[in-house]
Amino acid sequence: MVVRSRFTRNIARWLTATACVMAAAPGANAEPVVAQELPPTIPSIKQWISGGTGFTLGSDARIVADAASRGPAQRLAEDLTGIGKPVSVTGTGARAGDIVLVQTGDAPEPAESYRISSTDRLTISARDLPGIAHGTQTALQWLRQSGTIPGGSAQDWPDYAERGLMLDTGREFFPADWVKARIRDAAHLRMNMVQLHLSDSQGFRLDSRVHPEITSPLHYTAADIADILDYADSYGIEIVPEIDMPSHMNAILAQHQDLVLRPAHTSSADAQRDNLIAGGVGGKIDLTNPAAYQLISDILHEFVPMFRGRYWHLGCDEYISDYSRYPQLSEYATRVIGPDAAPGDVIVAFANWAADIVESFGRTPRAWNDGFDQAVTIAPKTEVVMQYWSSSAGGLPWLPGGRTPAELTAAGHPILNAAFTPAYFVTGGPAAALNAPPELLYAWDPGLFVNGSRLPDADRRLLRGSMLFLWCDDPEVMTPEQIVDPLRARLRVMAQQLWGGTGGVSYPEFVFRANAVGWP
Template sequence: MPGISIRPSRHCHRLAAGLALATSWTFVHISVIHADSVAAQQLPVTVPSIQHWTPTGSDEPEFILGSEPRIIADAGSTEIAEHLAEDLIRAGKPISLTTGSDRPGDIVLRTGDIDDPVSESYRIAVADRLTITADSPTGIVHGTQTALQWLRQTSALPRGVAEDRPDYSERGLMLDTGREFFPVDWVKARIRDAAYLRMNLVQLHLSDSQGFRLASVMHPEITSPEHYSADDIREIVSYAQSFGIDIVPEIDMPSHMNAILAQHQDLVLRPARTTPQDAVLDSAIGGGVGGKIDLTNPAARQLISDILHEFVPLFPGHYWHLGCDEYISDYTRYPQLGDYATRTFGPGAAPGDIIIDFANWAADLVESLGKTPRVWNDGFDHPGVLTPKPELVVQYWSAGAGGLPWLPGGRTPADFTRDGHPILNAAFTPTYFTTGGPAAALNAPPELLWAWDPGLFVNGQRLPDSDRPLLRGSMLFLWCDDPAALAPEQIVAPLRARLPVMAQQLWAGTGGIGYPDFLGRASAVGWS
């Protein structure tokens, strides 16, 4: 992930001119109906806002969290209920867990069919009891976070029914712990932040130029001094699962592999000619000579196979991110790749077919281990005769083929969805926040993230209507180009300034809500 201006990449530029767009886009109204009665009967705000609220009459008794409140949970929701109780106690509202029959003033968690095809949907019926119903544990988690936000503001709620579901199926946060190591408790705190905002993915970028952050038994030589043990990963994953968060691990290959290749110099891909930029890229961000593995060497595939077989089973989630970004922008400097491609794939092959072949091979491997593979988009900008497997989920960050990410030149979002790829909008501007280096001066402010919407890609294009079901959503991406620029505790504030905006964008959109109003809502739910 380059962080200097010699060779522009997804992490070293921001589209500053995009600020001018902040006031030019229109928004779609959210279908939220609020009770219009006295202050005690107003429905408290949430972040993100709920999709639909139907009041059932202000003349009927409201829900009141009494002096001895209880949470009643079915067998599948016990851990979720424990988290809710802990959070309410921290909010100054002691509550107990119990089993058996519910009574007025109780909070009830109930797994059941709510007749909604979206697995994360939930319903909250507010009467003399507050009953949260969903047909999945994640839906129950989301319902408890809404209830928690309400009850942090008031102990009395108007009668009615909240029916809620996300607009997008993927809503997340990525942490670049490959460059800057983050302690386990810090990672868990960010997971808790994401869960409070009803997000469902946290991507861990676990390897890059500055470090390989997993303790390898098969290849201990690649493990950095600061790393996560297998028990650390189990703790992080278990904590995330208890809040409905799926951990997406990423070991970036076949570029950004400096930490892995430091002890495997025989596998480094070396150009026929070097440039002055190579040394700078090596030392700064790992994008030059030393960070790329030689895919023409059979031993390279063996090393990668060892790593994937060791670590994919450690993560029980749905996905595995293979990377596949920023391998080669100028193939003329690597004539051996062109020769290998024509020998291996035929006379019509191009050097770029090598990374497509790698991605398909690695995807087959992780699929055999029960995971859905994910990739960055830019590795597939130089195809010849091969095509990427349609099962690859594409995180689309850059439209430029080896150039500025928001300019044309590479494959468009529609090029991928036309071939059946699910896609996530990782638009370089404004979803990225970089901690240091030249890119830090170009970080998009939260106001621009508010003016954006998840259907607008970095090149200004949108998917055709027929392909929009393939758009999964987006994330807020933290990149640590300069790992010494900000300590972990200094990164929290800029992340927390942006995370609720992304959550609102992906759950219900920003229509009908002004940004100052939104900041007031965030403050009301205890977000600061």
């Protein structure tokens, strides 16, 4: 039996192999064969072909892994041992009852795809390390529910290249072990990316030796970061660091008041708006001051090399919505950028300058989309991956006024759908009232942007995927422990949406399956 669907329909409540009755041979007793059930997974697997005798985890089982797959093998061994199914890791001599990991290096299959063959041994093969890691998580989900897996083979692959979780540890500090636990949650759901929002109005969370004055009391040491990166690597998770600039810099600018951008005039309404956006006036660095660029250059040169992934997130959101309050930016634009430049070009010039630094370390820059909406004469570098969260130029995120997703992809930008609704989960503050329940996230799909638009077919290749975004606008409302359950409820929905879609399965049925799968 071959099953091919986005949310494999034969895994209904349990995917059940067709029951059959053995024909009795002459002189033999005829006994029925009990049908074997393939446990569900979250996200569901794309393809299952049943057949053969099946796999039973041996009492002295081992994980046999080549050197390239040793990290995921060790993590799987720890997870199985933790649920009372002890296994060891070895490099050779697979036998019945073992789990075998084989990294093939083959290129034709999609990145992160994997295969599982269930016979007298459970063999997980993939072209790359992320595929191996995903395969181990599918196997773990199965084996947590049953020590016996029916005979057959699975083939699985994701719909989207980027499937992740963002943690706002800039506002609410999360201990390193808590961050690692959320990396574990993401890996369990075959996600591949965790973005760390490392600075904001409440804190700068890295230990700076070049500028120790900007480091908050609660922060990650270099050893913490190395430990987080090693842990993420072993699960096939890529860490995307973000130090938000040139706005949301309150913690950095607390000891650099001479670099704060200050309006020429203000009112009570302006002050209220500033307090809601980007953490107040004190959160914006003055891009007309040469010393601002030196400080930012120091920070980038210190911390970009600390992280080993492909990306560095520059921020670039919520800088200025009303440039009339900052005439110094208009003067700077025409004097430095060009006579026809607008003040909105200043942040684009900044982003391109910062992107050059990031690229000098072999990293690809990322940014929030809204900071570039009011540019006139220059455009951000096309290499910048745009995380599209808002369609307005400084207003509510779902209102018009800013550049559309299609305009950005037409210019060549890869784009990630960071739709304010429903991809955000905000722990406190006014935006928390707009949190989408998991049911609404389940009804969404990652191709639908916050303004209700979709990319034209020709540009769909530029849509990287999405994330679940955890924001802590008021860090006092929820403790890290209180955040876990509502975050997990949404994370498993986002994982299913990004891996293969929901395929018409009802949300209550999805929850039933998710509860059967549980958490490691």
